[in-house]
Amino acid sequence: MHTSWKAIASTVLLAAATAVVPSSPATAVTTSRVDVDVRAGLATVGDVAVGVNHAIWDSQLGTPAVADLLGDAGVTMLRYPGGSYADIYHWRDHTAPGGYVAPNTDFDTFMAGARRTGAEPMIIANYGTGTAQEAADWVRYANITKDYDVEHWTIGNENYGNGHYGSAWEADDHADKSPREYATTLIAYADAMKAVDPDIKIGAVLTMPGNWPDNIVGAGDQGSWNQEVLTRAGSVIDFVDVHWYPGGATPAETLTKPAQITDAVHLLRGQLRDFAGDTTGRIGISMTETNVEVGRNTQPGALFLADVYSGLLAQGVFTVHWWNTHNGLGTVSEVAGHTDYGDYGLLSSGNCNADSTVCQPPLNTPFAPYHALSLVGDLARPGARFIAAGSDNDKITAHAVRRANGDVALLLINKDPDAAQSVSLNYHGFTPAAGTPTVSTYTNGAETIVTGATGSATTQTLAPYSISLLTLHPNQVTTTPPAPRKPTATVTDRGATISWPAGAAGLKYEVYRQNGGAAELLGETTATTLTVGNLQPGHRYTVNVVARDTAGRLSAPSPPLTFTTATPAAAGCTVKFRDVNDWGNGYVGQVDITNNTTAAVGNWTLTFDWPTGWQTLSSGWNATWTQTARTVRVVGDGSLAAGATTSTGFVGNYSGPNVLPTVFTLNGTVCTSA
Template identity: 75%
Template sequence: MKIPSLAGAVLLAAVTAVLPSSSGASAAAAADTRIDIDVRAGLATVSDTAVGVNHAIWDSQLGTPAVSDLLGDAGVKMLRYPGGSYADIYHWRDHTAPGGYVAPNTDFDTFMAGARRTGAQPMIIANYGTGTAQEAADWVRYANVTKGYGAAYWTIGNENYGNGHYGSAWEADDHADKSPKEYAAHVVAYSEAMKAVDPTIKVGAVLTMPGNWPDGIIGAGDTGTWNQEVLTRAGSAIDFVDVHWYPGGSTPAETLTRTAQIQDAVHLLRQQINQYAGTGASRIGISMTETNVEVGRNTQPGALFLADVYSGLLAQGVFTVQWWNVHNGLGTVSEVAGETDYGDYGLLSSGNCNADNTVCQPALNTPFAPYHALSLVGDLARAGDRFVGTGSDNGLVSAHAVRRTNGDLAVLLVNKDPDAAHTVSLNYQGFTPASGAPTVASFGNGDDAVSTAAVGSASTQTLEPYSVSLVTVRSGRTESGSPKAPGQPSATVTDRTATISWPAGAAGLKYEVFRQNAGVGEQLGETTGTSLTIGNLQPGRRYTINVLARDGSGRQSQASPPLTFTTGTPATSTCTVKFRDVNDWGNGYVGSIDITNNATAPINGWTLAFTWPTDWQSVSSGWSATWSQEGRTVRVTSDAALAAGAAASVGFVGNYSGPNVLPTVFTLNGTVCTGA
């Protein structure tokens, strides 16, 4: 978490459209960007806790009617308390945080009164660093038995990997043993004590986001990473995992590219949960309870990042995303895209000044730019609605879409170009828009509020530079009488085939299987049965599919829940490759590759090739062969002979600046090898 300065703490004691008030770019201009939206590509359903923010006990405005109403107006449905790292020094019973500042009127009951006025559920952080399981259980008793608050979500600690075990220490931890093994043991004890009081609560454990420190690092005396150890030892005792994401970036442009990492990061995290958490791991949810930027926190880069990161995470099934923070205090003042940025992690102004009063923030509770983006996300992501697949052919324009329960479509478009407007064409798959101008709510660089108007058309809109717009497109057809969406599919996978199965629906239905593909779905086949085998797949490729049902009248259902699977490598081959990450330090690692010749004849000279799954991975150096990289493709070449049945080993130093998705498919002289 990001803690304010002491002075600040004490003082705190689709289609997007150009609106008429903007620069005047015409909605009729020729489109330079194509946006595809495929309602057949069903993603996650929006939870009733989706849009969240953090509250902190050093914020004197916590729970005030003015703040509660601002958060309610923005669609906030979850509030986290008592505030990041303060949670590990906070004692709820006497409302103290030894070593920290506690503002008046920020106790738990005040927080709950504010949450109720906002219309938000609480997420409470139990004190792990300096507290006990009994203290946490007593808090559950007070909240849900004595007061009847019905507080469902409880996390054990905050960023507890930052306790010095990996070399950096910012999180309070009085335990002599700082290891993930010790944390996991206490998570089990906390969960048992808390659920003995109220078995209906959900308990979360702190993990690290893939691609963020200390992901990949194995500490002294450990047998695995923080995530592996915690999930293996405490997976059966938890209901969700809790991660934070501060992606960094030295410029706004660099920061705004980092949201491209979301899908891979969530995929890796879900993969870790499924691999290590034991039986029933699929029940474990994911919460993102802190995120923010380092450049442009109060100005348009922060707003654009917020719109992208909330939408991207929620679409991937994260059940709540929470900004850090409501108020935080004045930081380093700069100018970003022509606007004053106060370096403040807060959504709302703290109204404070620097030490010599030469720079002051706007009046207390004035919304900063990210607040307005939050309000657009709050309108986009309504409980029960469903994210659907989108694609953009312009790296500076991102799109997110939600299918309303009434059949309408809401499209959030983010123009990350600070200098140019972009006119977009909106192309629909499986959706027919109604005629007439859609309703467009937009927030541009330097604006004081969101503007709303009926502009443009359902097929063409223009986005101002550095803007966020929410376009609501009415459906042009009725959905009444359509079949129900099929249930969750499953898959049996080889290297080149996948047999997809799903629960049977009503009699007389035909089922269609679609692959998600950047907003333009590809139909892979259809059947009147409840399974379909798909061929011609690529080894080691990740696929996401949906199943839809169609009745005899041609009416199509909404999409099934998504199914993501990765094809394997051949069961047998003339070569076998074993890839290992043998020593990781958080943004790089030593990799080892063992190559075995399974053929009956020697190989006189060989080339091993593989492709990195992402753009942020590379080879820094290699040994025992000649290494080269072009784009994502790596080639390892040797003139040496590899005898029948013999093995060779090569190694390299790899770099990564995001989630490190390891390659699984290797070819030896063009032949796909079996993975070991």
């Protein structure tokens, strides 16, 4: 979406170098606790996890210097031909009517650069002004004529931005701008392209939960963009493609946004299940654009990148891409004590403003997010498995992986711009080797990453506004039982029966609930089923199963299973909660309350909790609505007769994924949720 071809086109190579002065060390040190648990497994890193965008208006696309910089950072996927330009780009003659195309940025040049980088391509087929035949011909040229073996093809860029919802930045020549038309045409593209090469994967454009126009129902539509596309075209797609620009008015606010990732991905997977019938995880998720609005070239952007890439990959998003490799000079400001050029690029474009009073560093100078990307590339090596990591300090974020050789790599992000943090590191199911670990650190204003042996496996000091990657070897390497396969669960309102396929004879199984960085043991058994009680109604749980052999050796964890407990099947009350009119950051909600008993309920009070901290109550009617912290109380104006239903409504606000509440209590009784 964020294109700046004019800035790129006017790039000059006489840019003045900008001095970078490292931040002075802080004197205040706060002690924080970080836990890492190898028994709590998340997603495994695939071969295309770390991605970046390339754009045809960037004259540096595919050059050896840029390809090598991206390769050094561990980039394994490159997206082409660049954001919204994809919907005006015609690959045969390498033109983009209405836009600028730099010399030497054609498809073959891109592929040469991608191969030098060691990255797989992701190609955006032109939906807005192209045809299914044009896309099929591109597949034929790429995979039959040139034998490039391009696997991932997305149909369009941000096609919900075609004016159907009021905002129009994406080119779209179709008379019908609806998601219904997009889905119909996407099917035609998929059929034509897979007729050429049935092994390719087709991606559909969706919107990220919590981002506009998520949940908005357009004129003439039966559902939101995501619902319409998935319902109609879910059977023909192999992955969905989303973008995420979460905003934030300040660096501090921006750096709170990665906390939304788990809920956003959970909601998106729910949409895949509910609307596309994907109960097995067949449909993958790619995040091919993300960036910040404050501190794009300085440390806030770097901290955000490290947190977001790690968080998304841990949740099973198969590739994450920064927007962009180069983008050009924007609004210049000072952020975190250093010059920020307002440039969405990882690398400097080397250009100046109109009167040359402000110039970027020399062409291809890495900005701060590039160094964060390099640390992520080292953390998220293909084959590594993300494991649970958590901190007791909201200024410290931790991400960890277990590598195939048994090493644990731990990424620590200090989001405090002023104070260093002394961190106590605690491990569960893993004993690090004695000695000083290798630590790679990127600090505020630094020109490069510094690597050396420092601290210990149990104590580290993190500089203000820094990213540190620790590599920890195990105390000993032993042969362990194979990891159990993914479990399943049958749930009630207060419990769950968790089952998994049997492994070798003589194993004992342990079931762990993920709980920050220290998993909670729910139970152990020699069978392949465990029934767990004392769970909360309507609560989301993620569990892993590990196997222990007779020698006490522990396997790697099973793939994670996330389930939500039910509400009571036959309670004295039933509550139906609905979002009836949504505008992207707020909505009108309706709550229907039914008294299932044979006696009237007088002076009734309904209570529920918002599932997240970014949801609030604005106003309500047909009852008295109040909110304290995350708890909402709805007090009725009279009694509720036996068997009767009453309706009340409210306006709610949200600034992240809108996870609707599912657990309601009427005068102390947990209700059935309809």
